[in-house]
Amino acid sequence: MKKVLLTGAALMLVGGMVSTDASYAAEPGVKITGDARVRLWYMSEEYKDNFGNKVGEYDSDTSMDSRVRLNIKGTAAGGSYAAVRIRMMENVMGDGDTDGGSIHRNNNDNIWVDKAYVGIPFSDMFTLEAGKNRQTYGPLGATYNFFYDDVHVTGLRGIVKLDNVEINPFVEWMEEAQNDGTTTDKNQDNDEIRFGAHVKAKLNKDWTVGGMLGYQSDERDEVAGAGPFFYEDEFVNNEGFFGSLYVKGQSGQFGIVGELGITDGDLNGFNSWYNDSVTGSATQYADLIGSDDTGFGGYIFPNYQIDKLNIGLHLGFTDGGFVPDRAYGFVMLGGTDNSKITKYAIGTGGDWLWAGLVASYQINESLKLTGNFVYADVDAWTEYGDGPKGAWAGELNEEALDSAWELSAVLQYTISKGADVYFSAGYLKPDFEYSNYMLEDDAAFAALTRFELKF
Template structure:
C-alpha cells in the first residue's frame, strides 16, 4: 500500500513543480530538562513502592525547507535520542547516540489544495486525537470559513507472507471538516473508516517441548512458534464532533465534544462513546475559573493529552488516561481555576472527581485528584513549569492497595 501512496504523491508533487536549488531552509528548536518525583506509582495488590525520582532531558530541532518560487517544501523534527516523541528521555547512565524522528513530511500547493504526505504531526482535538504521527496523504481545501481535508493513511502493512501475497494491509480513509459559524463559533467534525484486510497474524512466543538427551536424561526446551493464525478484524468507523467559541469574543468560554469508536476498532465488545462539556468565565483580567463534566462508555479512552496532572495530561506524573480502568464506563467532573499573578507567573488549580462504573472486586470505584501547575516566564526564550498532584483511589472489595499517588516535577524549557 505504501508504494501506491508514494507513487501517487510523487505525481502530484511533480505537477506542482520541481523544488529549486535556491530553497529557503530554517532551523529552530527547543530543549528541556526535568526533575520528576513519584510516590507509590508501582504497586501490587497489597502494597506500593514508595518514592522514586529521576531526571530526564531532550533536545529537538525543527527543519523547515521551502522553494520560494512554487511553495513546495518539507518539514521535519528530530530528537537526539532513541526515545519516542511522547516519551521521557531519562538519565539512566547509558549513552544514547542515535536520533529519532518526530515528524517528516512534504508539502505542496496544488491549485486550491494544499497537499501533505509523509509522517505528519496531525492534531485534531486533545480529547479525541492529539500529538499523533500517522503516515498519511492529506489534501486541504479552504474557501472562506470552510475547510475540507480528505486523507488516506497506512495503519499497518501486511506482516505475514499470506497477506503480503494479496497486499492485505490495514488502511485508513477519513475526512475532517472545519467551519466557522455565523456567530464566529467553531464547528469541527472528523470521520474515519479503518479498513483491515489482514487475514493472518504471525505466531509469536514459544512452546515448551519435553524430550530426552543422548544419555537418557529428561529435559525441556523452548521452541519458537512459527506459522500464522487467523486475524481478528479491526475494521470500523470512528468519529468526533466538537463545538467551541474560541475567538468569538463571548462573555464566557464554551467547549463541547462527542466521540465514537466502533467496537472492532477498539477491540471491545461494544461500541465506545465519550464526551465532555466545559464552561469558563473570566471574572477579572487575572482570574478565570472553569467547570467541566464528561463521561466515557464501553471501553472508550480519551487521548493521552486530555486531562489534568494525574488523570490525563500527557506528562510524567500521569497515573491513567481518562477512560482507563473503566471498561463499562466513567463519569467525571472537575473545577479548574486559572490565576495570573503577574505578567510572568500563571497558576492553575485542579479538583477532579471520577466515578467508575465497575462492580467487580479489585476494580476502581472512584478517584479524586487535587493538583496544581505554576508557569513562570524567565525571558522570551525560556520558562519554568512546576506541577504537583495528589490522587486518592477507592477500590471495590478488599485486599488491594489504596495508597494515594503523589507526584511533582520541575521543568526548564528553552526555545531557540
C-alpha cells in the same frame, strides 16, 4: 486496495480541479525551528496490598529526562516544501554507558525522525502533503485534544481552503502488511488503512466548529498464537467507522470548549500511541485495540472570565471501551503535559464519569496559577479480560479502580520570551471496588518541574 486507489485519485482530482497555476513566488531556502524540554519529577510510593507487600515497581521515584526537537523545512522557489522533525534523547537520565544507543523504547536509539513529508501547493486553495507525519484534529489546535491528537501516520493528506472553511481528506497506512512475530511480509496488500476527512469552519473570530469522519480497513491475517492461554477472539481485525464533533467559542466573558467522539467496537483505543499488532505472547493480549461495544466519549468545559480569573466546570465521560488520547486529562488523572506523574489514564479499566472545578489566575504577565479539584467515578471491569480491552485495560491497579479524588495545581513562570518553567503537584485519593491484589486505598502524591524552550 481499490478503496485506497480511489481515495488517492480523488485527492489528485481535487488538486487538478482547483489548480490554476503550478508556479508560485516563494523565497527558497531552509528554516530551522525547534523546542527543548527537561523534566524532574517525584512520585510517592506505589500502592501496597493488605499484607504490606509492594505491588508496583518502586517504593518512590525521583528522576529526570530531557528532549530536544528540531523542525527543518526546506522550501523551493515554486512554493513546494519538504519538512522533517528530528527528536533527540527523550529518555530517563542516569545510564550514561548506554546513552549512545539501545535505550530508546521506539527504535533502539536516542536520535530518530517522526516527521518526513513533502507538500505541493497546486493552488492557493489546495495543497497536497505526502509522507510520514503526526496529525492533530480538534478544537485546541496542538494542545492536548480529546480525540485525535498527535497521532503518527504515513500517507496522503489534502489541505483545501475555502474562505473560512478548511477540509482535510486523508488516507493513511497504519500497518503495512502482516507481521506475525516470526516473518514479516511487506510485499502483499494485507494492510491496515485509515481514510476519511476532517472539516473545520471558523464561523467568526470567536467561534470555531469542526469534526471528522473516517473508516479504517484491516486486511491483515489473523495469526493464532501458540500455547493454551491464547483466546482466538482476541485476534480481531480492527476495522470500522470513527468520528468526532467539536466546538470552541467565546461570547463576552463566557467561553466554552467541547468535543464528542465515537469509535466502532473494534477500534476502541485506536487513537492511542500504540501500534496495533495481531501477534503477542501467551502471557499478554496481542490485540491492544478493540472490544465488543461501540465506544463513546466526550467532554464539555464551560468557563467564565472575571478580570484575571478564569473559572470553569470540566465535565466528561467515556463508555463502551472508548479511550481518549493519552495526553488528555488533568495532572494525576489523565496525561496532559505532566504524563510522568499521571497515576491513571482516563477511560481505561472501565467506563468513566468525571467532574472537575478548574480555576486559572493570571498573577502577572509572567506568572499563572491553575488549580484542579476533580472527582472521577469508574464502572470498573472487575474480571480480567471481561469487557473492552483497550490500552492498559486489565493491568494492576487500573481494572479495580472505583473512584478517585484529585487536588492539584500548576504554576507557570515565563522566564523570558520562549522560555517557561512549570511547577506541578498533585494529591490523589483512590478507592478500589475490587482487586485480586487486595490493594489498600492509599493516597499518592507527586510533583514535577518542567522547563520548556521554543526557538
